[in-house]
Amino acid sequence: MTAANLPSYASGTSTTPLLGDTIGENLARTAARFADRTAVVECASGRRLRYAEFDAAVDGLSRGLVALGLQAGDRAGIWAPNGIDWMLVQYATARVGVILVTINPAYRSHELGYVLAQSGVAVLFSAVTHKGSDYRAMVDEVAGDCPDLKHVVYLGESSWDEVVAAGQAVPIEIVRGIAAGLDPDDPINIQYTSGTTGFPKGATLTHHNILNNGYFVGELCHYTERDVVCVPVPFYHCFGMVMGNLASTTHGACLVIPAPGFDPADTLRAVQQERCTSLYGVPTMFIAELSLPDFADYDLSSLRTGIMAGSPCPTEVMKRVVADMGMTEVTICYGMTETSPVSTQTRIGDTLEQQTGTVGRVHPHVQVKVIDPATGRIVPRGTTGELCTRAYSVMRGYWQQPDKTAEVLVNGWMHTGDLAVMDAEGYLSIVGRSKDMVIRGGENVYPREVEEFLYQHADIEDVQVVGVPDERYGEELLAAIRVRAGSQLSEQDVRDFCRGRLAHFKVPRYVQFVDEYPMTVTGKVQKYRIRDAAVQRLGL
Structure with a gap:
């Protein structure tokens, strides 16, 4: 069977038994x-x-x-x-x-x-x-x-x-x-x-x-x-x-x-x-x-x-x-x-x-x-x-x-x-939350993919991508970016970095530079708060 014919199912076999105590x-x-x-x-x-x-x-x-x-x-x-x-x-x-x-x-x-x-x-x-x-x-x-x-x-x-x-x-x-x-x-x-x-x-x-x-x-x-x-x-x-x-x-x-x-x-x-x-x-x-x-x-x-x-x-x-x-x-x-x-x-x-x-x-x-x-x-x-x-x-x-x-x-x-x-060997990649998936003009965009791409830029220390409302396309992408100390990075620099290397619908329409992200106490970024703040700030 080819990988495409294999079902996305896996069972973790082990010769080490489960513990049976309290x-x-x-x-x-x-x-x-x-x-x-x-x-x-x-x-x-x-x-x-x-x-x-x-x-x-x-x-x-x-x-x-x-x-x-x-x-x-x-x-x-x-x-x-x-x-x-x-x-x-x-x-x-x-x-x-x-x-x-x-x-x-x-x-x-x-x-x-x-x-x-x-x-x-x-x-x-x-x-x-x-x-x-x-x-x-x-x-x-x-x-x-x-x-x-x-x-x-x-x-x-x-x-x-x-x-x-x-x-x-x-x-x-x-x-x-x-x-x-x-x-x-x-x-x-x-x-x-x-x-x-x-x-x-x-x-x-x-x-x-x-x-x-x-x-x-x-x-x-x-x-x-x-x-x-x-x-x-x-x-x-x-x-x-x-x-x-x-x-x-x-x-x-x-x-x-x-x-x-x-x-x-x-x-x-x-x-x-x-x-x-x-x-x-x-x-x-x-x-x-x-x-x-x-x-x-x-x-x-x-x-x-x-x-x-x-x-x-x-x-x-x-x-x-x-x-x-x-x-x-x-x-x-x-x-x-x-x-x-x-x-x-x-x-x-x-x-x-x-x-x-x-x-x-x-x-x-x-x-x-x-x-x-x-x-x-x-x-x-x-x-x-x-x-x-x-x-x-x-x-x-x-x-x-x-x-x-x-x-x-x-x-x-x-x-x-x-x-x-x-994948064919049973390794899993998480591509996003079902509710985080952005649908732009009928195209499904997974923020994780765009984030991984932007991490390759030498001046970007951290990045979070979210979807924000758009009248024409339903949703557009916003990239909230933390730059490395001493770096000079403009919104246009970010878009130029993406163009020709990402599909056009994956290029963030909005770029925001931030010092920190809203976080849970465990260090998870609260994307919904980034999204809500952007909607208010941009008047969307």
Whole structure:
């Protein structure tokens, strides 16, 4: 069969079985094997815990949760930037079956109140302040509208110490008994997906979902107990807490927290000081690190691997990560919160073209297919369609929203809303969001293709392409460009660069030079906000 005759379907076969334990059991097993190895380093405070110490601290907080009256299936929220205490809450709740509701640190009172009430959070672990925001004031503002909220514990304050102290009256045997009664298929995490309209939805994930996804992400990065993983991406999101924390603890690796929030210099300093072998980030984070004036002064020679994910990875950026940061075994991951998150990943040893031009092949124990959104039928390889995933990793559903769940979960298949192409070897390329696709005068234009082309211009550091309304063609393209420091680039220069090399309907009609993009806290560019601002500014 030729590639054109093959269906866009792939199944991830593996001789490595899925893990059948809970997160708490898995951590205890790792701690027993690697008791004296460093589990986690918090660079901001200098705090370091060995696996035996980390596991004991998890036990102590677990006893405190029981002392507060929490039972398996109850919800505890965490609203804070990255730190060791965040991880202790993650593993302690899992150990006693309490469902952890991870809350975006960028949320404000309106969103916080919605999440606490919608998920029925009984105990909230909160930062006191972060980036100038008064978390306590916002908690006080919404607490009266959250009838299930019984306790608020502030990280770094006496309320935290009081919970741990209260737990000392709870025999450890009680925690062991609760842990033994848990099932890997129990829900253990609710992650609210950042919606562009309306309120976010709570993807409900199990031990089995996220423990295995973290494990296999680490397997494909070839992690062992000798790896040191630098995680500057936020823990509240799957990228941090699953691909970072769980990938590390399932392999006995050391996890390094460079700072509470992302800072490019702090990140590279942590890599240098802790001799990190792996570094995570979304493309904008790597761009920020590579753009530091003193980038060449950092010793990054320990780096071997890492993960770039969260949004499409520009080819030119990936080439610099490999060449200038020494991350020759870097992998690209693709997924979504609803799939725990990773469904595809490039492999160590893949060609540079596969590393830079695709999001890899299907993950172990996962199925993917590319379908015609109109008919639901699988399209031939080489044809664009919507990517769908079915696996152990697919969420239970959206918390208490069966109608929203039914919109995206059909016969076990999660419909991603992403447009993809599968090649003859099963590698997938994401060409855009189905809603991001621009239709100009009847021609389908995928912004990713235009962005990749513009990245080749020596003066362009970053670019985002969106569609804006047009009376004649329906839509036109707008390119929002960040230029390299010291560069002089005009709108006409950009159009001249495109002409003769791109089809006329792919040449941006509008060019806008910007200093920064509107972002989510995970570093994803919010294209809808670029589009909305442009519509208003241009009077479209």
